[in-house]
Amino acid sequence: MDDLFVIPLWADLLAVGIGALQGALFAAQFRDRRLDWLGVAIIGIVVGFGGGLLRDLLLNVPLATLQTNWYVLVATGAALLGMLLERVLSRVNPLITVLDALTIGLFGAIGTTKALALGLPEVAAIFVGVLAAVGGSILRDLLLNLPIALMHVGSLYAVAAAAGSGTIAVLLAFDVDVFVAGAVGVAITFGVRMASVLFGWSLPEQ
Template sequence: MSVVPFQAPLWIQLLAAGLGGLQGALFAAGEKHRRIDVLGVTVIGLATALGGSLLRDIVLDQRPVVIWMNWYLLVAGASAVLGMMLQPVFARVTWLISVLDALVMGLFGAIGASKALSLGVGPAGALVVGVIGAIGGGMLRDVILNLPISFLRVGSLYAVAAGAGAGALVLLARFGVPIPIAGLVCVAVTTFLRLAAVRFGWRFPEQRAVGGRRRIET
């Protein structure tokens, strides 16, 4: 497979970081019962915005771009503060967090998969990297907040949506479709599947013990 040029411009990457910081801060600020302070909300916003990129670059054995490029931290931090300030305004618009979450997943999935392809990673590996980039920020957010990991919960379809989007990008790239177009398809597929799962309650069957539960007689 030929190496695919990495064509995600800086403004796309910063847009993803900014939306991630905004979504993470809105999510954290909405957790009123946890009494998270201003610093905590900002940290969670940064984790949501930068977690996927950080994990992606670690897996790819690359210098973490979120550390070496100042704009990432600045944009993500400013967006997190903005999200914290806007949370009271959007408190009744609960669907906004889901929409932002789906968009951020799609953007980071596209960036991760295309970066992997640009480094010569095979289709399967690029798919995995795309999924890691897509769900890494949300996973780190849930760990910090001590919540069940989103992509492991019944009904979330997090990993499925991320995998479908990243898979579409990898497949299109194999057929010579330009990465910017394949990236848009990735974002669209991921966002649609994630929001559709939320709206229509799409889910995988919950696991059950083989043979059912047995009562232990005493």
């Protein structure tokens, strides 16, 4: 793996934008909670930023999110777009599910490859990838005072992230190109998550 590997800015911004969009879509549904516009925007920004912030905090590196103005601008714009879309679309849930699966895939792949590029061992890098993938959703639920979705029967959320991150770590150990490995990882996370929703896959209740 290339020592100088860096996440391309557009890929990271894409993940942040999609995260912020679906975060705002999600928050805008809770009409009974009396969130104001800013509250919805904040949830969008938190979902867009959460994964990357947790990743860089865990890795003890300067937060990518704060090195240029683009992240805050993209996240804010995407959150506002999500808020508008929620008013226009009649059925928003399927869209949230798809974008959310994409978000955990992208953040998991970026987190895992960045951790490996910084020299972390494989299992620790997968841990960082999983936390980067699910971090935004945990912060969202904490801020909205909802039960943490991730913890409960029927989500296959972290499992999907772990499957994708694990695959990336294995592929990179076999010298597969990092973009190929990343794309495969995103596809696996997305596939496991969507399949669990479509076919009702879940882990056994404890």
